[in-house]
Amino acid sequence: MSDEQNSVSDLLEDNQYKYGFTTDVESDTFAKGLNEDVVRAISKKKNEPEFMLNFRLKAYAKWKTMKEPAWPNVHYPSIDFQDISYYSAPKKKKVLESLDEVDPEVMRTFEKLGIPLDEQKKLANVAVDAVFDSVSVATTHKKKLMEQGIIFCPISEALQDYPELVEEYLGTVVPVGDNYYAALNSAVFTDGSFVYIPPDTISPMEISTYFRINTEETGQFERTLIICAENSYVSYLEGCTAPQFDTNQLHAAVVELVTMDNAEIKYSTVQNWYAGDKETGKGGIYNFVTKRGKCAGENSKISWTQVETGSAITWKYPSCILQGDNSSGEFYSVALTNGHMQADTGTKMIHIGKNTRSSIISKGISADQSSNSYRGQVKIGKNATNARNYSQCDSMLVGDKSSAHTFPYIETANSSVQVEHEAATSKISEDQLFYFESRGISRENAIEAVISGFCKDVFKQLPMEFAVEAQKLLTLKLEDSVG
Amino acid sequence: MSDTLEKLTEETAFLDLHKNFVEENKPNSALSAIHESALSRFEVLGFPHSKHEMYTYVNTKKLAATAFAVSSPSEKIDLIDKHIYSGCENSCLVFVNGVLDQTLSRLQAIESSVKISSLEEKDDVDTLLVSLENENDVFACLANAFCADVTVVEIPDKGQVAVPIQVLFVSTGDTSRPEMHSPRLLWKVGKLAEVKVIEKFVGMQEGYFTNMVQDWKVAEGAGVILTQVQSDPFGAWNFQKTRVHIKRNARFHSANASSGSVLVHNHFEVRLEEEGAEVILNGVSVLKGKEQVHNFIRIHHEAPQCISHQHFKNVINDEGRSSFDGTVIVNQGAQLTNANQLINNLMLSDDCHADNKPNLMIFADDVKCAHGATIGQIDEEQLFYLQTRGLSKKFAKELLTRSFAESIVQTIQFPEVVKELNNTLLKKLEVENV
Numbered sequence: 043m044s045d046e047q048n049s050v051s052d053l054l055e056d057n058q059y060k061y062g063f064t065t066d067v068e069s070d071t072f073a074k075g076l077n078e079d080v081v082r083a084i085s086k087k088k089n090e091p092e093f094m095l096n097f098r099l100k101a102y103a104k105w106k107t108m109k110e111p112a113w114p115n116v117h118y119p120s121i122d123f124q125d126i127s128y129y130s131a132p133k134k135k136k137v138l139e140s141l142d143e144v145d146p147e148v149m150r151t152f153e154k155l156g157i158p159l160d161e162q163k164k165l166a167n168v169a170v171d172a173v174f175d176s177v178s179v180a181t182t183h184k185k186k187l188m189e190q191g192i193i194f195c196p197i198s199e200a201l202q203d204y205p206e207l208v209e210e211y212l213g214t215v216v217p218v219g220d221n222y223y224a225a226l227n228s229a230v231f232t233d234g235s236f237v238y239i240p241p242d243t244i245s246p247m248e249i250s251t252y253f254r255i256n257t258e259e260t261g262q263f264e265r266t267l268i269i270c271a272e273n274s275y276v277s278y279l280e281g282c283t284a285p286q287f288d289t290n291q292l293h294a295a296v297v298e299l300v301t302m303d304n305a306e307i308k309y310s311t312v313q314n315w316y317a318g319d320k321e322t323g324k325g326g327i328y329n330f331v332t333k334r335g336k337c338a339g340e341n342s343k344i345s346w347t348q349v350e351t352g353s354a355i356t357w358k359y360p361s362c363i364l365q366g367d368n369s370s371g372e373f374y375s376v377a378l379t380n381g382h383m384q385a386d387t388g389t390k391m392i393h394i395g396k397n398t399r400s401s402i403i404s405k406g407i408s409a410d411q412s413s414n415s416y417r418g419q420v421k422i423g424k425n426a427t428n429a430r431n432y433s434q435c436d437s438m439l440v441g442d443k444s445s446a447h448t449f450p451y452i453e454t455a456n457s458s459v460q461v462e463h464e465a466a467t468s469k470i471s472e473d474q475l476f477y478f479e480s481r482g483i484s485r486e487n488a489i490e491a492v493i494s495g496f497c498k499d500v501f502k503q504l505p506m507e508f509a510v511e512a513q514k515l516l517t518l519k520l521e522d523s524v525g
Numbered sequence: 526m527s528d529t530l531e532k533l534t535e536e537t538a539f540l541d542l543h544k545n546f547v548e549e550n551k552p553n554s555a556l557s558a559i560h561e562s563a564l565s566r567f568e569v570l571g572f573p574h575s576k577h578e579m580y581t582y583v584n585t586k587k588l589a590a591t592a593f594a595v596s597s598p599s600e601k602i603d604l605i606d607k608h609i610y611s612g613c614e615n616s617c618l619v620f621v622n623g624v625l626d627q628t629l630s631r632l633q634a635i636e637s638s639v640k641i642s643s644l645e646e647k648d649d650v651d652t653l654l655v656s657l658e659n660e661n662d663v664f665a666c667l668a669n670a671f672c673a674d675v676t677v678v679e680i681p682d683k684g685q686v687a688v689p690i691q692v693l694f695v696s697t698g699d700t701s702r703p704e705m706h707s708p709r710l711l712w713k714v715g716k717l718a719e720v721k722v723i724e725k726f727v728g729m730q731e732g733y734f735t736n737m738v739q740d741w742k743v744a745e746g747a748g749v750i751l752t753q754v755q756s757d758p759f760g761a762w763n764f765q766k767t768r769v770h771i772k773r774n775a776r777f778h779s780a781n782a783s784s785g786s787v788l789v790h791n792h793f794e795v796r797l798e799e800e801g802a803e804v805i806l807n808g809v810s811v812l813k814g815k816e817q818v819h820n821f822i823r824i825h826h827e828a829p830q831c832i833s834h835q836h837f838k839n840v841i842n843d844e845g846r847s848s849f850d851g852t853v854i855v856n857q858g859a860q861l862t863n864a865n866q867l868i869n870n871l872m873l874s875d876d877c878h879a880d881n882k883p884n885l886m887i888f889a890d891d892v893k894c895a896h897g898a899t900i901g902q903i904d905e906e907q908l909f910y911l912q913t914r915g916l917s918k919k920f921a922k923e924l925l926t927r928s929f930a931e932s933i934v935q936t937i938q939f940p941e942v943v944k945e946l947n948n949t950l951l952k953k954l955e956v957e958n959v
Contacts, residue, residue, distance in 0.1 A: 462898075
């Protein structure tokens with residue numbers, strides 16, 4: 043293994059921490075601990091309408107009665123929920139003068155991923171000059187969206203400006219007591235995104251969290267609510283391929299999607315959070331996310347695409363409740379684990395309406411000493427006549443200490459359904475790479491070819507620029523592990 | 526609070542029952558040790574709740590709440606002849622209410638090649654005790670606690686058993702007060718030995734709970750062909766746990782045909798312990814009315830180059846319920862594993878349920894593992910094709926469902942059993958009004 047390759051893995055690790063994203067502890071950061079007063083204080087601080095306070099209190103009461111789930115196939119030391127500060131003003135990162143100050147290895151990642159120069163600056167937290175001010179870009183986008191009547195703003199803003207919309211939909215897909223982390227999120231979330239697409243509107247652009255202003259640090263309990271009214275369409279992008287660091291170890295986000303008749307939401311995620319020390323696995327982010335969409339209307343569609351490459355522990359099941367007749371749900375996922383990462387991810391497709399259909403394509407890549415589990419549920423209710431499901435979950439193992447697991451749950455209570463599930467396991471082997479190399483193709487390109495072939499079905503669902511970056515990211519992450 | 530109390534009473538009822546059982550049976554010290562160990566495990570595990578991973582799809586509440594009596598072993602019964610397959614007339618072991626009946630069993634054909642005894646050897650006792658320590662199935666614990674005897678069947682090294690051995694489990698049943706009994710077997714198949722076994726479960730009337738546990742120790746190079754036929758009446762519970770340990774280059778091929786009852790639960794735990802071990806598990810069930818069959822399978826690939834194949838098919842009609850929960854675990858270092866798992870369900874009514882959980886847990890990178898699960902109905906095109914050939918719709922459906930189930934039945938190596946299943950299990954598909 044060349045030095046060059048070794049250094050690649052390093053750059054994705056604590057090198058960046060040398061630059062210390064220092065947190066200025068400001069006076070309005072709450073003391074650690076969680077109780078009802080804290081929940082009330084958060085609501086007050088955000089000047090929220092009363093229904094919101096009740097929502098939070100209900101969630102908190104539920105949370106107190108619940109236990110941390112023990113069923114996921116992941117292991118970690120127990121979390122002390124009283125050792126977390128549940129409200130702090132946006133944290134400031136150290137601003138660098140120019141790109142020259144950025145760790146050259148980080149720069150190399152950016153180059154490899156093909157991130158444009160201005161974006162690189164933003165990601166590396168370099169002061170951005172006026173021409174490329176992201177705020178102005180975001181404002182332009184926002185204006186364009188507003189022209190069509192599309193609301194896109196932080197959820198705290200939406201609570202002030204459109205409380206009736208939030209009240210109508212918040213918690214309808216993920217109820218306050220849905221699961222331990224969702225309940226915690228419902229009680230203490232501080233911000234997130236809110237999107238409303240009015241009827242008969244096709245969003246003129248892909249909406250991305252990147253455009254959102256004033257939300258560099260949304261905190262560890264993010265809440266997203268997207269509502270797509272009749273005959274509308276939106277594609278929403280979350281995250282980015284560049285390594286992301288955060289001072290909070292626990293992340294418990296909740297995402298709710300609602301589609302009305304003939305509406306469609308396409309939700310794409312690329313996640314590359316800090317995965318912890320490569321040798322010991324310590325210090326990585328715990329990503330415990332509840333994502334769920336409800337196809338409330340007829341002929342509606344929700345499509346989840348995710349590329350998960352970071353976090354020490356990922357616990358995430360983007361799901362679809364197919365309530366409206368003829369509605370459809372899709373789930374495309376690539377989950378890569380390396381080092382000591384653990385991922386337990388998959389989906390739930392709950393078929394309620396007639397002629398509902400869903401498809402699941404999940405690709406798990408597990409390298410080094412990591413563990414990668416697919417856990418998916420396909421549940422077909424008694425009234426879901428002619429429901430269809432196709433699931434495919436493939437695993438690729440890289441290295442003999444890694445592990446791959448599949449836990450599908452298929453439950454049917456209707457005879458007119460057709461459900462298919464298949465899974466297979468394969469490996470990326472020295473032989474395959476040798477063959478490529480003997481044909482004059484570099485090792486790097488060889489890995490890329492194997493990975494892109496394996497993940498093709500998922501990548502083709504991603505928006506173009508995301509797909510290119512995602513593929514490069516996977517190659518980069520695996521360079522060290524193969525051979 | 527009331528929940529806890531209720532739960533406590535359910536388990537205490539069984540503990541009290543065990544006291545009576547011990548008084549009546551007066552087990553020897555070896556058996557007592559097993560009972561004790563099993564009971565303490567039972568107390569730790571407790572009856573499963575609805576979220577229990579092993580019993581996610583199996584509702585055992587009613588079973589746990591039933592007040593059972595311990596079956597008395599001495600009852601005499603006739604009419605067992607019709608359940609003995611031809612070819613096994615002189616090689617059958619008959620268990621009446623969980624206990625081997627010496628007078629009814631006929632062993633002339635196998636006396637010389639098979640040794641049948643009660644549990645005596647210290648090694649065997651230890652084996653059973655060790656397996657109990659890690660027992661996670663609460664009903665298997667219960668079976669160990671309530672076994673009146675452990676029958677040890679030993680096939681010596683290089684032993685070739687010329688005729689198939691039939692093991693017939695007869696339950697007398699009691700409709701007024703359900704009885705419970707626990708046949709317990711230990712099979713020891715010596716090196717390079719070959720044996721074929723047919724196990725059949727029947728009942729004289731409803732009202733019993735057969736809770737069987739058997740251990741198979743398959744030594745190097747040995748071959749076992751096991752066929753299980755479950756044909757209990759509807760009002761009977763049938764639980765069985767089959768634990769199999771397979772050594773180097775040994776084979777264990779099994780086929781299970783279940784016709785279902787109020788609750789049938791088959792639990793297979795197979796350990797491929799040395800290189801080249803091979804296991805095949807096939808299963809078929811045809812369910813009607815409110816019949817249920819649940820399969821729970823764990824296959825552990827502990828050594829490299831082992832093979833496992835599973836193929837299960839269920840035909841479910843009316844309010845039938847079937848579930849399959851199978852996991853293949855490939856340990857670290859078990860390279861060149863070849864594991865397959867396929868589950869096909871045919872659902873014929875809107876009130877039936879089919880739940881599947883085919884799991885893979887893989888800790889080695891050079892393996893070939895695949896699983897598949899399908900749930901569907903009769904293919905409209907196939908049906909149409911047969912109708913264009915002049916077959917009535919009803920007959921066409923019957924033909925298609927029958928052939929669906931038959932593909933597993935035909936893997937059974939005993940013509941007598943196949944013939945019987947054609948007239949019993951597959952007959953169930955004929956009368957139905959599809």
